[in-house]
Structures are given as C-alpha cells and as structure tokens.
Amino acid sequence: xxxxxxxxxxxxxxxxxxxxxxxxxxxxxAFIRHALGKEKCSNIQVHSYDGTRKFKKFxxxxxxxxxxxxxxxxxxxxDADESEASAFxxxxxxxxxxxxxxxxxxxxxxxxxxxxxxxxxxxxxxxxPGALETLLCDTLTDELxxxxxxxxxxxxxxxxxxxxxxxxxxxxARARVYLAAHKPPDTDFRDSFYKKYDYWNLEHxxxxxxxxxxEVVSGASGFPLARE
Amino acid sequence: MLNSLKIQNFRGFRCxxxxxxGAVNIIGGRNNAGKTSLLExxxxxxxxxxxxxxxxxxxLRLPSYVSKDILYYTPxxxxxxxxNPRNVAQALEAFFEPLFHDHNLxxxxxxxxxxxxxxxxxxxxTLKLSIDRQPxxxxxxxxxxxxxxxxxxxRSIKLEFDSSxxxxxxxxxxxxxxxxxxxxxxxxxxxxxxxxLLKSGDSGDGPEYAQQLAELRRRKEDQVVxxxxxxxxxxxESVSDISLTGNSLIVGDIGLDKLIPLAAxxxxxxxxxxxxxxxxxxxDGVALxxxxxxxxxxxxxxxxxxxxDETARRSNIQVFAATHSRECVLSAHEAIKPERLRYHRLExxxxxxxxxxxxxxxxxxxxxxxxxxx
Numbered sequence: 024x025x026x027x028x029x030x031x032x033x034x035x036x037x038x039x040x041x042x043x044x045x046x047x048x049x050x051x052x053a054f055i056r057h058a059l060g061k062e063k064c065s066n067i068q069v070h071s072y073d074g075t076r077k078f079k080k081f082x083x084x085x086x087x088x089x090x091x092x093x094x095x096x097x098x099x100x101x102d103a104d105e106s107e108a109s110a111f112x113x114x115x116x117x118x119x120x121x122x123x124x125x126x127x128x129x130x131x132x133x134x135x136x137x138x139x140x141x142x143x144x145x146x147x148x149x150x151x152p153g154a155l156e157t158l159l160c161d162t163l164t165d166e167l168x169x170x171x172x173x174x175x176x177x178x179x180x181x182x183x184x185x186x187x188x189x190x191x192x193x194x195x196a197r198a199r200v201y202l203a204a205h206k207p208p209d210t211d212f213r214d215s216f217y218k219k220y221d222y223w224n225l226e227h228x229x230x231x232x233x234x235x236x237x238e239v240v241s242g243a244s245g246f247p248l249a250r251e
Numbered sequence: 252m253l254n255s256l257k258i259q260n261f262r263g264f265r266c267x268x269x270x271x272x273g274a275v276n277i278i279g280g281r282n283n284a285g286k287t288s289l290l291e292x293x294x295x296x297x298x299x300x301x302x303x304x305x306x307x308x309x310x311l312r313l314p315s316y317v318s319k320d321i322l323y324y325t326p327x328x329x330x331x332x333x334x335n336p337r338n339v340a341q342a343l344e345a346f347f348e349p350l351f352h353d354h355n356l357x358x359x360x361x362x363x364x365x366x367x368x369x370x371x372x373x374x375x376x377t378l379k380l381s382i383d384r385q386p387x388x389x390x391x392x393x394x395x396x397x398x399x400x401x402x403x404x405x406r407s408i409k410l411e412f413d414s415s416x417x418x419x420x421x422x423x424x425x426x427x428x429x430x431x432x433x434x435x436x437x438x439x440x441x442x443x444x445x446x447x448l449l450k451s452g453d454s455g456d457g458p459e460y461a462q463q464l465a466e467l468r469r470r471k472e473d474q475v476v477x478x479x480x481x482x483x484x485x486x487x488e489s490v491s492d493i494s495l496t497g498n499s500l501i502v503g504d505i506g507l508d509k510l511i512p513l514a515a516x517x518x519x520x521x522x523x524x525x526x527x528x529x530x531x532x533x534x535d536g537v538a539l540x541x542x543x544x545x546x547x548x549x550x551x552x553x554x555x556x557x558x559x560d561e562t563a564r565r566s567n568i569q570v571f572a573a574t575h576s577r578e579c580v581l582s583a584h585e586a587i588k589p590e591r592l593r594y595h596r597l598e599x600x601x602x603x604x605x606x607x608x609x610x611x612x613x614x615x616x617x618x619x620x621x622x623x624x625x
Binding site: 031032033034070072073077080081083084085087088090091092093 | 577596598600601605607609612613616617619620621622623624625
C-alpha cells in the first residue's frame, strides 16, 4: 500500500480508492494487502473522504493534488445507509456537480470509461440498506450472529429507547459488539486489521462484492488485482 | 506583479508553466524539484537582459569547478585575445552548461512572463539565453603573447531580452577572454524589475544589511524592521547600524547597558532581519526567499508571515518563498489573506517537473485531508 502511516499523503498510484470513513479505509487497506500481499500494493492507494458531507470538498482537493499523476482508475465506495438507490444517486449528483470531466457511472460496480475511469460501489450491495459493517457481520458464523443479536435484545430490555435504529448504525454497533468480545478486545478496526488478529474472515464469500469491485477498479487501471 | 511564468530549458525545467501567481507565493516540493531554480529563473528574468545582473554569482548557483573569477564583466569594444581558443570554447560551455536543461546547450533557455504594473495594463517579457553557434571573430594571442594577425572563431553566449515595455528587443553577447566574461562596452539594459534573492545559508551580519538599515533609517522607515524583530525578541527597543573597526553592523538595544550585535541574537533574529531588509531593497519588484522557514520555531511562523506580508504590501513587492515545512505553509495560510496567497507545489512526474497551484480553499482542504503540501 502506498500510504501506510499517518504521514501526509502524496497521491501517486494509478488506482485510487475513495472510501467514506477511517474504518472503511482501514478495512480496504487490509483487504487489498490480504488479496495482493504487501509488496504488490504500491499501485493502489486508499483515501477516506471523511463522510458524505465532505465528499465534494474532498474531491476538489483530491483532483488538485493529483494533477499530472496520471490516475487511470478511481473507485468510490459509500454506505447505502437506508437506501442503496438514493446513495448511488447522491454519489452521481456529487460527481456531476464537480467542474472536472470525470465520466459518471451509470451502474454500480461498472466502470464509467474515461481518464480516469470511475467505478462506484454502494455497500453492502444487493439492494440492501446498511454499511460495510453489514457485510462484515455477514461473515460471522450463525452461532456468533445469534450471540450478537441476543446481546442487543438483552441490553435493549434494560435501556429506555428514545428512537428507532438506523440500519447502518445498527450494523456498525453489531460489528463493534463482536470485536469487543475478543481477547484483546478491539474498539475500532485497527487492532483486528493492523495487528492481524484473525477476527474477520476476509476469504468469506460475503466479501465477494468487495473483491469483485477491486478487480474491476484495478483492471481498469491496467494493474489487475491478482497475486503472481 | 508577475501574473504568470513560463520557463523553458532552464536547469531541471524542460517546460514549466505557472499561471496563477499571487502577491505572496509559496513554493513547495521535494529536494531537487526545482524550488531554488524557480527563484533563480525569476531573478534572471528581472535582469531585463542586463548581463551583470542576469549572470550574477550572488544569484545563480554555479558549479564549483568553475572559477568565480570568471564573472568580472569587463567591457571591451570587440573580442580581442584568446590564449587558447579551444579551451576557451570549452570553458564557456562548462560555465553555462549547468544552467541548461539536461546540460544540453542545443536548446535555448527561455523565461517568459505576463506581468502587470497596474490592473489595467498587462505586459509580457521574455529573456532568452543561448550558446551562439555563429562564430565571433577573435584575434588570437599565441603563448609568447605576441599578437598574431590570425583570427579565431570563438563561441559566445547570446542574451536576448524582449518586452512589450521596450521599444526594441535587446540583444547582448558575452564571451570569455582570459577567464573573464566579456560584454559589449555598454551593457545598458535596464532591469525589468527590482529583485532580491535570499539564499539559504546567507549570512545576515554582512555590511550590506547594515547599509540597508541605514537607508531605511534615513527614510524613517526602519520601524518595519524593529516590529519584525520584536516577534522574536519583545525586549528589543531599537535597532541601529554602527561602524565598528571599519565594518558596518546592526546592533539592537534590549535594555542592557550596551548594544548587542544582531549576529549575537540567534539565527531566528538574523533570518528575519535578512528577510525584511532584503525585501525592502526590492521596492516595486520581487523578493525571492529560499528556505524561508530557516531558524524559526513553528510557534512564531504565523507572525513572521504577517511581517513578510505587511512589508510586501508597504513596498509593493511580490514574494516568492520556497519551503520544505508543512507548518510554514500552514502558518502562511493562517496569516495571509486568501486573495494574496498562492501555494505552488513542484512535482517531478515521469522525469518532468510540473507545478500544481493551490488556491487558498484547495490548500485548506489539502490540510484537512492530510494531503502532502511540503
């Protein structure tokens, strides 16, 4: 991976993945490293745009700092939250409003041809509401899923609810409950991915949509996502 | 004020264009990205084709294998003597080669700019430097110094300058004689604009700084220097120039029973004095400052930038400052009004140096998203 630390980021790689938040960034970096091996990651960089509200501001800055770099392919990832269709349309609208001539993708996970080619992925996919964590929770065994759900049912009996759960936030909470049960517990994704605790099964078929997306984006840049 | 720059075949630049220059321009980039070369190019352009000002060892970095003695500009009516013509031609090329992109003398150096003295009138200027392949007639002197009647054809450097301000383009030829650069009798080209270059490692206790302070005191404009120095030393009550054992130097009063030489007050004090005094010597021109952050703790950099910006506004100076420091760029962003500030990052991409210019809003978001701005 081209940017491994908290140092300032230079945009250098032909493939750029833009994700919604810092946990998404941690996950995608780990997933790419897992898929490619550490040495093969220099052609892909992952950046967080720090939430959908800052997406356009990020894009403007990203476009300026990456001028002349020769980026071939950009993959943009965001959470569906309550509606995959609305999230995709919102992403398209944001791209359209920018004054640079990136092609706008018409379909999810299908690159819009141009320089760079632009591919969008709305998670968890398959038209479902939710977030990256929805997919991650899909990788848990049935037994663990029951345990996590039981925890919420039990806790909610003791907690006065004042509103309904947002689907994406519930998924994030479920993922953290699962992580908190480990020894050592993980409060964010750093430990589980950076320290390589085997808390998530990155080979699980539920993450196939992420792998497929990365293959599409990397393929569009001429540096396919494949181990030698 | 320069609005745009185009630099061709100079040092590391094959063709560098910068189109959105501000009143205060910060130049960033890695080592060898061309930050100092950019400052040199602007200094060259400012010469207006005046050879002594253009090829000034105080401005241009010259290779150590070339004797600095070469840069005495001796006016002669025509090329006359040459002890060893072949060596002279080689020396000329060795001297100027590092200025040319890829050390290739085939392609002329060209530095162009669009500039404006007022908002209404835009003008353009171009300075061109080339090795003239047309031979210059040179009388040959043989080793026993008897003047020979034979004529040798030497090479020369052609320095051309054209500006929409001038009536006619100006051309000068320079050539070598006895390890000296020779120009035509009257190198009368006027500077296009005043420029001053502060290189990293310049000493600040030189007499020229004391003389500059004396001139400011005469004009009752020395308060700007005192205010700037007080950023670092609030006890400072006054600064003055004095003559000690025949040397002029700057001294300050910090409330002790004697005046203290500025040189003894630390690198930061000296750096800020150098910057301000250099700047005011370039009234209505450009101030070129290399490694501007040198000697300044990050906590005072914002105030240093305020002092630089204030001096620039008072003296109508455009500033170009190179830095390696993210804190320095951030401080400038905090201290200087957005409409006056531009950040230019030089990048070597595929062996070509290019410039990305960041407007203040892009600069702000680059900081927010932790993109590299050094």
